[in-house]
Structure formats: structure tokens, C-alpha cells
Amino acid sequence: MYAYLPPYDEIIAHFIGHWEFSEETARLRHELLTFRYRENEVPDEEALRLHELDVIQPHAIKYFQPGVEHTPHPYEFYGHSPIDPARIKLEPKPAKRPAEQDDSEPSHKSLPSGVIGYVHREAGPDLGPDPGEVLFVVKQQIFLEDNDVLDLGGADRPLVDLTVTPRLAEMLADTVAVNPFSALDVPSDVSSMGDFVIAVQQTIAADDFAPDHLVASGDTLSGIYVNGEMAEEAPLLDDLLPEPFQPQDTPEPAEETVQHEASSGAEASLDLMAGGNLLVNVAQLSNSGMLTGVIGVQGDVRQLDVIVQSNCVSDQDTLVGEIAASVAPPTMALNVATFTHSQLDIASSTRSGDTEAGPSNWSVTVVQGDLVFAQWLVQATFIYDNDIHVLNSTGSQSNFVTGADLAQNITSFSALGTYYDLIIIGGTLYDANFIVQSNVLLDDDFISGDGYAGSVSTGGNLLYNGASISNIGAGGWALGLPSHYQQALEDAEDGDRPAMPSGFLSDADYAGMSGLSVLIVTGSIFDLHYVRQLNVLGDADQVAIAQAAILDDQTANWQVTTGSNALINLAAIVDVDTLGTGAYVDGVVYSDAILIQADILSGGDGGRFDPDVLVTEAIAFLGADAGDDCGDSDGVIAAPTHHDASLDAMQSMLV
Template sequence: MHMDSTTEIIAHFIGVFSQTVEDVRLRLDYAKFAAEREAPPETGDLLDIKLTMTSPYTLGQFAPKVTYAPPSFDIVPTVAISFLSHQPVPLHMPPGNMTKVFAAPHQHHMPGMSERMIPEYEPIGSLALYLRQEAHLTDNDMLSIGDHGLAMKAVGDPVAALAKLMGAASQLQPLADMDGLHTEADAGGFIQHVTQAVDTLPDAAPAGGTLFVAQGAAAAGIHVNGESVEEAPVLEDLLPAKFQPPAEETSEDGDGDAPVPTGVDYSLSSMIELEAGGNLLVNEAVLANNWYGVPVVAAAGDYVHVNAISQTNVWSDCDAVSDALGGWQRLTDTPTQAFNVATIETIANPAYGEAAGGAGFPSYWQVSRIDGDLLIANWIKQVSFVQDNDVTVMSACGGGTTITLGDNTVVNIASLAELGVYYDLIIVGGSIYHGNIISQTNILLDDDLVGTVGDFQTSGEASLSTGGNLLWNQASITQYGTMSFEGLPPSFQAAADTLASGPADAPDDLLHHEAFGGLAGLKVLYISGDVIDLQYISQTNILGDADQVALAMDQAGAYADADWTVSTGTNALVNYAHIVDGGVDSTVYAGGDVYSDELLIQAELISNDSGLYMQDATALVNEAVVFLSDDLLAPDAADDGAPVHDGAGPGAGSADVMQTMLS
């Protein structure tokens, strides 16, 4: 039935209302007959079980090496002949094809074991690794803080002063230049160059420096700054407190879980902290070379072996401090320290342990050959170059203010371990060049200028630190296996000549050499050319931290009781290198000349003439600080009205504006 719109709406509403009422009634009825909810199960008591465990196995002492002796076996000559009789299965073959395939019973001959079917294997070949790690950082900040109305420009040329220190260091470091390493000949030539490194050093250290050179047995052991010691110092004990791990503090009741909060108390009216130094530069490299080991080496040519460490610390810490700061608590009594720590040691390592010197001699050899030269070279160079020359003029302001212009960290780390194959004998048709060489250099420019402007003064607590730097070089060469040298016997020379033409049987005199007693067979590596074994680590830290700080009063004369803490030093330059040369006790037979040496160079130079500050601090600050007027604050205008920006002006800073303001 058709209804008007009003009636349709009313009817629709009544229907919806009726459905809603029914839904409510159903819910009420369901609630009356709802089933009882299931009660949660009872958990019961917790089990208390005590376990007692025992083990028959205990840990033994740590064994840094594993001695391996190859199992002995005998080759017995024999001839085996077998007769196999069989009846062929009759097959239908097309006429004229494969005639006489099926013959009468026949015999098969097996090769005799006396023919010595020795398995062949591929030797481990050359290895060359070139690793260069460089970190460059420029953090030259220019900061002006406080209502003092002043600006400051840099004094002197810190870049030129740092370059001067670098030139002085190059005269005392003969092992740092290896940019010419491109071929195998370059590697062998550098090892020979190291043997003449002492000749390139000056006759005596320059003024303000020390130079220590030791060769041969005098270079072995532990040396610290040119003196032989029984125990090397520990880096963690000498690092500045800034870089030490935080000490664990406990509350008065001894509860270790409630640490006492430490830090700065900012409840004072005004406290200014300035950190313009605090840079940490670290180069670390560990190289373990165990590519081959052999108890007997025979070289038709020369044998050259050298272990060399060269360490140099060059630094300048000539600070210019205003006389007005003489009454402050001076922390500069902690001077800059420099350490050269070197360790060269050789550890005996018998090739066969208790199996050596047994009865009988080998009856065959197993030769693996390399035609050409064998190059085993690891070349690691690490360089950290940081410039942190900060210029700031500041006055106290309300509350606590912490300003960090330095506090940079640069780290280069490399760790290599190379494992190869051990042999009983290595025969070399050419010469052998073996070198483990470490070069370490630290260069620091920390000439700081800290002065006052006008009638600057404070009645609060104040401290100033412009030194406290640490320069640390630590190098170690650990060689496993002693060496003895003799002339080349005729049997080894004959073996080298024979193998040069191709595979051959072992000379009987060689097999019955006393060094091979107790072995069933010889594992031999033949190299027709030269052997170049070079392990080289070069580490250099260069830091320019010539900070210039001017302290001024607030224009309103406020905050005269502010507390000041100013630090422009406390830098740490650390080089750590360790070469582990794996091997066994060996006898070297050389047909040519033999050169084996250990070399240690430790140098230090303290510069007092960087040329940065030629006047006293008060005069320098007065020349560098200018009062800003409205004319100086407004930009200069050219004829066309465009502003002219002069980078040499007193307000000039780094091109990175945000970094300068927020670093």
C-alpha cells in the first residue's frame, strides 16, 4: 500500500523501535540462564628440587700451540698378479661387428707398489695485502659567547707550525716511507733498505730530543724510551682521566645497585666549562702470519732477515698564559708525557717435538713446486690527521654553560690472521728476503694561548689545564722459532739444480740428512725464484690543537662570582702494533751471503720554537681582540650596495657555519 512520506517515516521508526526492544529482552533472558563460568584450576605448591651435578672432566692448562708430528708409514715393494676367470654372457651381435671381444680366460696385471704412486697437491701460492686506512678531520671552531661586545681573530699560523713538526719527525723516522711498493722487487728492495736505515739517521738527536738505536742482541727484549726494562708499562694506567672508564661507586650502606650520581652541579649562579682539547687518536693493527713453516731451508742465493721497530714522538706544548690567571688552581702541573714501548722476542718452537731424532730416514720425498717468485706481503698503513685549532672569546652568563670545541675521536683498526701449510724442507733457487717491520709516529702541536681582556676577574672557583697530553707508541714483534745458519751442502745444491729441470728423485745424501731422522717421507716445497716475505705496519698520528682563548667580563659587570673550568689540552695519541711471525726452529743453508739482524730506533723531540707566540699572552690577546661597534657589526657595502664578506675579518670562522656554532 502506498503511503505518504510522513506516514512512511513514522512506520519505519516504529519498526526499528520494536526490533531494539526485542534485542533488549533477549539479552535479559540470556543473562538469567547464563552458565556458570569455569573456575580457574588450582596451581598447587611449587616444587623444590635440588640437583647435584658432577663431571669427570676438568679443564687443563691453556696450550698456545699444538705440536703435530705426521704419522710414520712404510712403503713395502711388492708385485700383485691376479687371474680372473669368467664366462661371457651370450649376446646377439650383428655379423661382422666387435669380433674377438669375448676371449678365453685372461689375466690382469696390477701395478706394483714399488712404483710409489705418491699423491700430488697444489701448494699455497703468493699472498699480497695492501691496506691503507686514513682518517682526516678538521674541527677549527671560532666561538663568541657572552655579553662582552668583543671579537677575536687567530694569532699566528698553526698550520705552518704543525708542518714544521712534521718535517722534524721525518728526519727521525727512516721506516715510514713505503709509497713506492708496487712490485715484488720493491718489497725485496725495501727489506734491504731497512738494513741500512741506521745510516740515514742523524749523528745525534737535535736540541730538545733523544735518539736511541740498538742492533742485534741489544735490541731484543723490552725497551721503554731507550731503556731496557723487565716489564712494559700499561696504557690504561697512563691514559688521561678523561679517557679512563668510569669508576664504580656505591652508596654508604655498600649497596652496589645504588650508584652515587656524579656530574656537574648546575645549581650555582654561574658556571662555565670549556673543553677545547680532549681529542683521542688511535691506530691499532695486529698481524699474525703463519703462512708457512719449515725446519730446514736451503737457498741457492742470499738470505736476508730483519726484525725492525722504529718509534718517534714529536710534540710542542709551549703555552702562553696571562699573568692574571696566575691565582687560579693550575692543573698544568700534569705535563705532557711521551712513551716508546718496544718488544722484540724470539720463542723456541721445535718442529717435531718428541718425534724428532727417531730411528731411520725417509725413503722418498713429496715435492710441490712454484715456478717463479713466492711473495708473502702484508702492507698496512694507518694515518690519523686532525686539526682542532679553536678560537674563542667568552664571558660568564647565568646558569651552567658547557662548551665543547674538541672532544674528537678518530680510530683506525686492522686485524689479520693468515694460516698456511708447514713443510719439512723448502728449496729456493734464488734468494730469500724476510722482514718484520713496524714504524710508529706521533706528532702533536698543543701550543695554547689563554689570556684575559681588560679587568677580567672572578671570585669563584677556577681551574685551567693546558697540558696533560699522552703520546704512546707500543710495538711488538714475536717470532716463533729460532734460526741457525750454515753453508749450502752439495746434496741440497744438487737437489736445487735437479728440480730446476723438472720432477726428479731425491738425492740419497739429502734423504739421510740428520735433520730428517725419524721421518718416513719428506714434504718439500720447491721455489724456482726468490722468496719475499714482508710484514709491514706503519702508523702515524698527527694532531694540531693550538687553542686560543680570551676571557672577558660581562659589559654589565655581572657574574663576577662565576666558576670557571678551562681545558685546552688532555689529548691522547695512541699507536699499537703487534706482528706475530709463526714458524718453527729452523736451520738455514745459504749458498750466498747471510744477513740476519734486529733493529730498534726510539726517538723523541720536544720542540720549543714553533713560532706561534712570540709575545706574552696579555699582549697577544690585546692585539687579537677588538671591540665591536655598530660600524663593525654592519656589513661593508661595495659601490653597487652588495655586501662584501672578508674571510680575514675578526668574525671569520669555518665555512661550516652550523658546525662552528654547535660543535
């Protein structure tokens, strides 16, 4: 069917739709107004409740200890309780258990019905802290090969000095020979530590023991020794250092002034530093691992303090031509050794006011076997600075440094332990301190040139050994071990927790002390400290100054330094044995102290050669023209023009 809609009907329907849409929009808007944002509620103004937590710890927290045992109550109840409480009775006194009965087994007795009995069980002593062991073995070694060649032209280059290797090896052998104990075997295990100490003391006790450089020996030594002589105080190292290592004062900046001057350029100068090497070994060992107020030794006591110091120097300079060296400080070699002994009585300050009462209990630590406190340190420095120089005028300011090497080994170690009021040793006490120091310097310089105007410094070297051994402990040993000490040691060998013998209750050493902290070692104690320090420096420089350069430039300021080296060894051992005055020994006391100080001047008297005399060494260094007649060539080491071999003078010694 076909229907015709006039245009106005369509317009009416359109407006009706708009009307319904507007009505729906208004309805939705009305519904949304009901979801108005609700204002924030006022928070509760009541104060927050504070809950205080009681953090008091009723049990003291101690160090961690694995395998903690539970000690039972000293009273162990047995029997049964009847139904009627009125019939329960207790014995007026505890019935002690028979001594032959095992404490680990509970006691059961047949008692009348309705009776509860108890028996007293003796509790064992508290377990003390573990002392621990210290085994410190360190080797520090520095090797540097700094053989430079500086050739500015204008003169023949000196040849390589092949005699440095055998000369250094010979000098090192001389320093080793100073130590009379160098042939002894180094300890490789705990058992050989005691053998090493015994071997040293047997060497000292031998009838033919007479080292060449022995300064002092005896049971003990005390005081300061400088180059074999007693001194009031030791020289300060800072005052002895060569000039390159002295602190430089920085001048205050001056007010700036503007000046306009005509300048013809920088003044010509040439500075050469072929020396100025610094070798330092520093060691500080401190042992406080066995702190005690009183010590008792059932075996022997072996005490040993040894310091061996040696300086070996060859400073034989050769000046060829019209060169005149400036006046430089001479080479200094110093050996400084210090022995000190001090006694403290810290234990007496910890006692209570009641000096008559003895200790009523103790805490004990038992070590089955040996206890080791060993510190073994070796420091060695090898530097080879054998330079070759051919100097010529540069017409300007020139600064060349072929030396100024720095090598240092530094070690500081402290062994801290636990304090015990008493230490009982079933074996032997080995207490030994060793310091061995050596410096080897080869500074044989060769300088050639004619008409030279300037300063040449070939000396001013320093070789310094400083050693100190400080012992803190009881002043003397009382012969004989008290019986209650021996009883405690025997009980410790049978079990881990021995009871305190009654003799300690009346021992005057512990009067006024409420309890004792005791360490019992069934074996021996090894308290060994060893420091070995070695510096080896080869600084045999060769300088050839071109004659043409000097003739062309007479106003140039030349400064040549081939010395000013410093070889320094510093070592200190602080050995704390006891902090009280009591020391008992049941065996024999072997005590030795020895000091050896040597200054070895190698290669002659150290003076300079006559400039007019050309020795065969100079000919070997500088070479000769084809037309020169050098005479008999026997004894002259012919050095090749090109030498590619290593100049490791001590290569065989480092293996």
C-alpha cells in the same frame, strides 16, 4: 472436445502424486543406507623394517685439487695369456726397466709363448698442498676539521690563528726527518720488494750512517726499550691515559631519603671541554704462511727488523691577565719498543719411536718462480680542533664541548699457511719487519681574562708509541747447503715431481720420520711486513673570558680544559719463520736490527708565558683597540676579521 473434470477428480490426482513422491523418497533412503561408513581397518602391528646403510667411506676425502693425475700401478703387465692355464709362468723377480727408457712409454718384450712378464715402474711422489701467496695492502686515513666558534658575548672575539698551518707542517717535517729511510722508494711490485730491503741494509752499512736519535743497532735486538733506555717491563697504557679517558667508578646507589629543603636554584657553573681528543691507530699483523721444521736456502738470507718512533709536541700555553692555571699533569711522550726472539722445536715431537730409521717417501710441492708473503699497512689520522671561545656568565649550569673528538684506525690480519717438514729455496730469502710510528701535537693555547676564579687545565696530554716485533725461528744459520738439498732443487727445476734423493734417508734432521712434506721454491721468498702509523692533532684553542662576567659572579664555578689529548699508536708484528731448529744457507746471511726513538719539543721549552708580558702573538690573536700603540708591527701576522678560508693545515700533505 471439451471435457469437464469435477473437483474431486483433481483432489484424487493430487494425493496420488504425493503418494508416489513419498515412495520414491523411501526407496532412496534404503539405497543410501547401504553406503554406511566403513570403520577404520586395524593397522598392521608388525614393526617397521629398519634398513641400515653402511656409510663407511673406503677412500679418504681430501681437499679439492684441480687437474688430478692418476698414478698407474707400479707394476705394468705385458705379453699374452695362452689358452692353457697350466702353461702360465711368472718370473721369480721383476725385471727392472732400463734407466734410459722413458717411463711414460710402456715396455713390450718378445717372450716365449705362454709367458707373462712384468716390469717394475717407479711411481712419482705425492703432490703436496699448495702454499699460496699473501699480498695484503691497506691504507686507512681519517681527516676531521672541527674548528668551532663559541661566542657568549661580553668580550672581543679572538682572531683566527693563521700560523697553525705552517707550524703543523714544520712539525710534521721534523718527524719525517727522524726516519733515515723515508727517502727510499716504496716497493711497487714484487721485484722492487727485494730492492727495498737491500737499499735499507745498504743505508745501515754506510760509513756515514749515524742518525741523531739512534738507540740501538746490531745483527739482532732483544728486550724492552722505553724512551731510549732498557727497561724491565713496559709501562701500562691504561695507567697513563688522561683523566677524561680513565674509567669512572660508578658509586653504588644509596638509600633514598626524602628531604624537604628550601632551594634557591641550581648553582651557577660553566664547564668547557675544548680538548679531550683521542686519536688511536692499532695494527696487528701475524704471518704464519711459511711454517716449516727445516729450511734450506741456496742463495742469500736478508733479515731486517726496524722500529722508528717519534713524538713531536708543542704545548706552549699563553695566559694573559690574572688567570692562574690549575696544576695539571704535564704532557707525557713515550716511545716503547719490544724485540723478542723465540725458538720452537715442534718437528721433533712428531717423530716416531724409532729414531734411527729415515723417511721412506715424501710429498712435494714445487713453486716455479718467487713466493710472496707481503703485508703493507698505512694508518693516518688528521684532526684539526682549533676552537675560538668567548665565555660569559650564564647564571646557570652550562656545559660546552667543542673537543672530545674520537678517531681510530684498527686493523688485525693473520696469514695462516700449511706446515712443511722442509722448505728449500733456490733464490734469496727476504725476511723484513718495519714499524714506523709518529705523533704530532700542536696544543698552543691562548687564554685571557682578569679576576678569574676557577680551574684552567691546559696540559695533561699523552703521546704514546708502542711497537713490538716477535720473531719465531731457528737460532742460527748453518753455512753450506747439504748435497741432497741441492739435488732435490736441481730435480725440481727439471720437473714438477722430483724423486727424493737418497741422502734424506740418513739425514739426522729427519730420523724417526716415516715421510716428508716438502716445499721447493725455485725462485726467492719475500716475507715483508710494514706498518706506518701517523697521528696529527692541531688543538690550538683560544679562550677569552669576559671580565664583566667574573666581576658580576664571583661565586660561579668555572672549569676550562684545553688539553687532555691522547695520541696513541700501537703496532705488533708476529713473524713465524720455522718451528724447528734446522736452517741451512749456501750464500751470505745479512742481518740487521735498528731502533730509533725521538722526542721533539717544538716551539720552545713548553713553559707558560709571563702573564705580564703581551707577546706579538697575543696581540695578533686578540686584536687591539684603535687607541692602543702596539709598537713596531714587523713580524706580526695581520689576520682579517672575517676569514672564510679552510683551516686544512695538511691539505697539501694529503695529495
